[in-house]
Amino acid sequence: MKVLSKGRIIFHVDMNSFYASVEQAHNPELKGKTIAIAGNPKERRGIIVTSSYEARAKGIYTTMNVAEALRKCPDLILLPPDFPKYRAASKAMFSILRGYTDLIEPVSIDEGYIDITKNTDNRHPIEIAKEIQLRILNELDLPCSIGIAPNKFLAKTASDMKKPMGITVLRKRDIPTKLWPLPVIEMHGVGESTAKKLASIKVNTIGDLAHIEEHVIRQALGKNGVRLRARANGEDNREVDPNSIYETKSVGNSTTLPNDETDNEILEKTFDTLASKVAERLDAKKLCGPTLSILIRDADWQNHTRSRTFHNPIYHKDVIYEEAVKLFYKTWDGAPIRLLGVTISNVIDRKQSVEQLSIFNFEDFAKQEPIYDLINKIQKKFGKGAIQKGIEIGKKSNYASKTSFSKDFLDDLKE
Incomplete structure (x- = not known):
């Protein structure tokens, strides 16, 4: 073959x-x-x-x-x-994948990319995919589908084409016949809101998106539009990145209300609960972030979002609550609310957050620079998880701060 x-x-x-x-x-x-x-x-x-x-x-x-x-x-x-049960199954699945390559990028508890370009041993990729699929089925009693392609976008698209227990190859030459005729809403990265914006410029299929002039899509959707246009043409240069498991980009929480709600007191209490959960998860991971976003879903299932980026990263519950409520009242039009959410994004380790230098601490900060330089050199050579500055033993988080809906399961893969 x-x-x-x-x-x-x-x-x-x-x-x-x-x-x-x-x-x-x-x-x-x-x-x-x-x-x-x-x-x-x-x-x-x-x-x-x-x-x-x-x-x-x-x-x-x-x-x-x-x-x-x-x-x-x-x-x-x-x-x-039963989140512990699912996390154990996920860990076992990724353990099987590690038997084929070190280039593994988990993206959620139940899916991930692997790059086997240099690990085929002269075998056909379909043969390897069948072996992986059967091993996961026989060893874990779990079904999976596998997409095979020259890039991540096409591989993700291919894995959705046949479920359950499918194996699908998607080459760039297949794009005009297999992808372009599909409604644009079926493309990964396009949600309902984006689909509506695309429809307003007469982009209804993936083929329409692939052929639209770049300046038109840029004007309508900015950089994301240009990126989606490239994906529609099968272009995706992203590497399969094993270090991504060390990169938490956001921490958030949302809740559906028992009833369509307009009572300010109940809504503010809900934000207080959400802020507590987000702060707890940030504290468990020792993270902070400069961007706070809220999500409001009304009774008609319409989503409304608003965000604010601060000069300094935040992580305290009281700050998250206060700023979330401010954003809420700037956004809410009084319509009954079904769901609320709060997210802190662009998160970083608190040790890496930028300090405000002053005449009192600039000397201490300067003394730290050689240490950070050494850490950066080691991480570049051996990976981002190879070394950290100091060891901080924090309180053990409860399960509210570790659910499979977030990417906390990735902690299992760092061991």
Whole structure:
């Protein structure tokens, strides 16, 4: 067999219906049945997190309200999330992938990229993909789909084309026939809001996006529009980066309210709770960040966001709460609210945050520079996790600060 090409060979490994599949692997009696993982069914925040393929065949989908799901499928088996179980399965899956290459980039608890360009041993990539897929199935009793392509965008797109247990090759020459005819909303990186903006400039398919003039898309969507146009043409030079597991970019939390809410006191109390959870997670990881964003989802499922970037990074609960509420009142039009969210982004380690130099501390700061220079040199040679300045033993975080909805599972992969 011939290999795909002399270019890069990248896999996107995507676990199928991961949480539900893990539950079925742990309890074989659940196999073949309509099951769903959900929050508290007694409250409206009880929504479907994921469901088995048997449940999906009956119209159950992620984010569906539990009550609606039970009306549609009365025999649906509801299970609460078991995050430790899912994290253990994720760790085992990535351990299998490490047997094929060190170039692994986890992107969520149930998916990741691997670059096997230099690790084929003269075998065809499809043969390797089949072996990986069967090992994960036989050793963990979990199904997965694998996309094979010359870059990350096409590999991610390919893995979605056949589920469950699919293996799909997507070459650049396939783009005009396999991608361009699709609605632009089906393209990775395009959400409902972006799709509406694209529709306003008569971009309805991925092919329309690929062929639009660059200055037009730049005017409509800025740099992101130019990036999406490149993706639509199959262009993606991003490397598979193992060091990405050391890079937390944002910390956030959101909650669905029990009722469509307009009461200021209840809304402010919700922000207080969200600020506490975000601050707790920042504290657990010793992070801070300069950008605070809020998300408001109204009763019509329309999302409204607003953000503010501060001169200095923030992480204190009281500051997060106060600034989030200020943004809220600048944004809210009084319409009933279904969901609220708070996020701190562009986060960095607190030790790396820039100090305000003064006549009292500039000498101490200057003394630290040789240490940071040495750390940077070691990290460039051996990787970002190779060394840190000092060791800080903090309080053990509770599970509220470590959930699989964030990328906290990545901590398991640093061991």
